[in-house]
Amino acid sequence: MxxxxxxxxxxxxxxxxxxxxxxxxxxxxxxxxxxxxxxxxxxxxxxxxxxxxxxxxxxxxxxxxxxxxxxxxxxxxxxxxxxxxxxxxxxxxxxxxxxxxxxxxxxxxxxxxxxxxxxxxxxxxxxxxxxxxxxxxxxxxxxxxxxxxxxxxxxxxxxxxxxxxxxxxxxxxxxxxxxxxxxxxxxxxxxxxxxxxxxxxxxxxxxxxxxxxxxxxxxxxxxxxxxILRKLDVPGEDLPFVVNRYDRPESFDGDRIVVVGGGRSADWAATELYDAQKEVYYVMRQSFERHWRLINDSRDGLPYYARIAEIIESRDPRFQTLYNSHIQKIEDKPKNGLVTVNNNGHQKLIDVDHVVIEIGGxxxxxxxxxxxxxxxxxxxxxxxxxxxxxxxxxxxxxxxxxxxxxxxxxxxxxxxxxxxxxxxxxxxxxxxxxxxxxxxxxxxx
Ligand SMILES: Cc1cc2nc3c(=O)[nH]c(=O)nc-3n(C[C@H](O)[C@H](O)[C@H](O)COP(=O)(O)OP(=O)(O)OC[C@H]3O[C@@H](n4cnc5c(N)ncnc54)[C@H](O)[C@@H]3O)c2cc1C
Incomplete structure (x- = not known):
């Protein structure tokens, strides 16, 4: 007390x-x-x-x-x-x-x-x-x-x-x-x-x-x-493999990571995790056009925007962007976590080791x-x-x-x-x- x-x-x-x-x-x-x-x-x-x-x-x-x-x-x-x-x-x-x-x-x-x-x-x-x-x-x-x-x-x-x-x-x-x-x-x-x-x-x-x-x-x-950090307000958000603060790739064991966001902090996390050989699912509410406009406008001046532009343009399946999407729930399964995403009206299930939520405050x-x-x-x-x-x-x-x-x-x-x-x-x-x-x-x- x-x-x-x-x-x-x-x-x-x-x-x-x-x-x-x-x-x-x-x-x-x-x-x-x-x-x-x-x-x-x-x-x-x-x-x-x-x-x-x-x-x-x-x-x-x-x-x-x-x-x-x-x-x-x-x-x-x-x-x-x-x-x-x-x-x-x-x-x-x-x-x-x-x-x-x-x-x-x-x-x-x-x-x-x-x-x-x-x-x-x-x-x-x-x-x-x-x-x-x-x-x-x-x-x-x-x-x-x-x-x-x-x-x-x-x-x-x-x-x-x-x-x-x-x-x-x-x-x-x-x-x-x-x-x-x-x-x-x-x-x-x-x-x-x-x-x-x-x-x-x-x-x-x-x-x-x-x-x-x-x-x-x-x-x-x-x-x-x-x-006050924003919350997704979805079931499972407080599970131990879900964090609302990204630090560095070494803090994340396993291979598959969902990054939720779409602003600068989430862009940084998604890019750095990909470059550390993780399989990244990048979930955003915004459209591709809105996300790409910021990246494209910044890629000539800022090296980390040049890098994310290059990754997206490579279409490497190890970096999947999910636009117009929102997380519905996060569950703890015996071997890993399971994230349910509404992606353009379709339900998508993703097996994960970690979820990083970077949606500002x-x-x-x-x-x-x-x-x-x-x-x-x-x-x-x-x-x-x-x-x-x-x-x-x-x-x-x-x-x-x-x-x-x-x-x-x-x-x-x-x-x-x-x-x-x-x-x-x-x-x-x-x-x-x-x-x-x-x-x-x-x-x-
Ligand atoms: C990821 C990220 C990258 C950024 N990069 C840049 C950049 O490159 N260039 C740039 O110019 N700006 C950048 N910004 C903007 C950033 O907001 C500023 O750099 C700066 O930190 C803002 O300073 P501040 O003192 O207003 O707030 P803060 O840095 O947030 O400091 C406020 C402090 O007050 C403390 N506090 C809050 N509530 C209480 C309370 N009730 N009691 C006691 N203490 C409290 C907080 O914990 C914090 O330590 C970035 C922001 C983010 C999130």
Whole structure:
């Protein structure tokens, strides 16, 4: 039974961040005192001379900018931070980044996350490659190139980066930026309620199951889009040979595997299992045309899409795609599993050793109790990510109808579903909080 830890009083912090992924973790670093300043960059000045001229007399931290006024003047702050960090697509040298970070006093904050820092990348397939160059996944205060220099790592920042390397980079951040004492890992927030001091949070330790309580004035909700993994809701889904997380081929003994999905994660699993000599049955609800459009559009830029295109074109019977199909049931037979699939209206039985279900997840907003209802907007990207974003103010990610509640990462309205689009919100969220606290006054050059 859940037991509230009564030996500790309710712990109060000025800011609590829920979720330590690529959205929440950098906000912790900036609240921890790592504040951005403009610095001259030849490439930034050459490409954006008006912005460079505007910012060069500004000696204060950029967290003091009046973002609403900037936005009204045609400089959306998210675009500004994006350009300062990535003034060109290719990384050549550290001095191209028109930002420097100076260590100032931290504000009182706590980051609570139910895994290690690094978010869903902790559980991504071991060999998964990103959609974009490694440097697009980095935080501006710790460029990958700097990490490579400091740690003598062998990586090329303009190439796609694989999960193993990316998660190592994220795991370095708390120690490198002195955040360790402000981060609770393996702790899950289970309830969020209004409180006279702002927000009241209840959490459960993932290991010991001990319950804790916190209050805070500002809450940053950065839990990502995979809090609740989708289910097929068919009989047999909980059998031991059925998994909803693909890791690597070595985790699967036997030869015959059904992969259920149709998005990027399922494509990766099906391809890698096939290349490991498994017999793959790839079951998708979508049509061939819809699946093929994404593969064909991506095959020239991304090696893993080139590979799945090649496999499908080979028509090798060891890789069978079942479109317009859905699983009806999964059964445990004496020698193996049996999967019943409705394939275009016809029933098909497949003997299997394993079933891998990769059908995505959803953000969990059910933790909020006693607040005005959050207003949602649905958002998709071309790689089939899908998120219910919350209506937020454009220049701060503050929820429109709940003051001092900020949505981190993709959960904020209108953000594109790639990390490079969410990173600039680190500064707009942190700046809004620091300005409300009177640490910086809103002031433009
Ligand atoms: C398979 C896959 C591949 C992807 N590849 C790319 C890519 O190549 N490039 C790209 O830009 N984006 C990619 N994405 C998008 C991806 O969402 C981002 O890379 C990024 O991880 C999102 O960051 P986040 O911090 O918003 O969420 P997450 O990474 O999901 O982190 C949120 C963290 O909060 C934790 N959490 C959730 N609920 C609670 C709770 N109640 N209490 C405490 N902690 C909680 C979660 O467990 C998680 O650790 C990919 C996504 C997937 C699924």
């Amino acid at each position: 859940d037991q509230i830890n009564k030996t500790h009083k309710i712990e109060h912090h000025t800011v609590i961040i829920v979720g330590g992924g690529p959205a929440g973790l950098p906000i912790a670093a900036v609240l921890g005192g790592w504040h951005p300043y403009y610095r001259e960059s030849a490439i930034f000045s050459q490409r954006y001379p008006e912005l460079a001229a505007y910012l060069s007399p500004y000696r204060s931290t950029l967290l003091g900018l009046d973002f609403a006024k900037l936005g009204d003047n045609g400089i959306p702050p998210i675009d500004l931070f994006h350009l300062l960090h990535h003034p060109r697509r290719i990384f050549q040298e550290l001095s191209q980044i028109a930002l420097e970070f100076r260590q100032e006093d931290p504000i009182d904050y706590l980051l609570i996350t139910q895994e290690e820092v690094g978010g869903l990348w902790n559980n991504a397939p071991e060999n998964l490659l990103t959609l974009s160059p490694g440097q697009w996944m980095e935080f501006a205060f710790f460029p990958l190139a700097q990490y490579i220099q400091e740690q003598s790592v062998n990586l090329s920042v303009n190439d796609l980066i694989c999960k193993r390397d990316l998660i190592r980079y994220y795991h370095q951040i708390p120690g490198r930026f002195d955040l360790v004492n402000h981060i609770h890992t393996h702790e899950k927030i289970v309830r969020i309620e209004p409180h006279e001091r702002g927000f009241h949070l209840t959490s459960r330790d993932v290991g010991t199951q001990t319950m804790h309580q916190y209050t805070c004035k500002y809450l940053v909700y950065a839990v990502g889009q995979r809090c 959803t953000a969990d907003y059910s933790l909020f109790n006693g607040f005005p209802a959050l207003r949602f907007k649905e958002k998709y990207d071309s790689y089939r990510f899908q998120v219910h974003q919350v209506e937020t103010k454009p220049y701060s990610s503050e929820v429109t109808n709940i003051p001092n509640l900020y949505m981190g990462g993709y959960l904020a309205e209108g953000l594109g579903l790639v990390v490079i689009a969410m990173h600039p919100t680190t500064y707009t969220i942190a700046a809004d909080i620091l300005q409300k606290e009177g640490i910086y006054n809103r002031q433009n050059p």
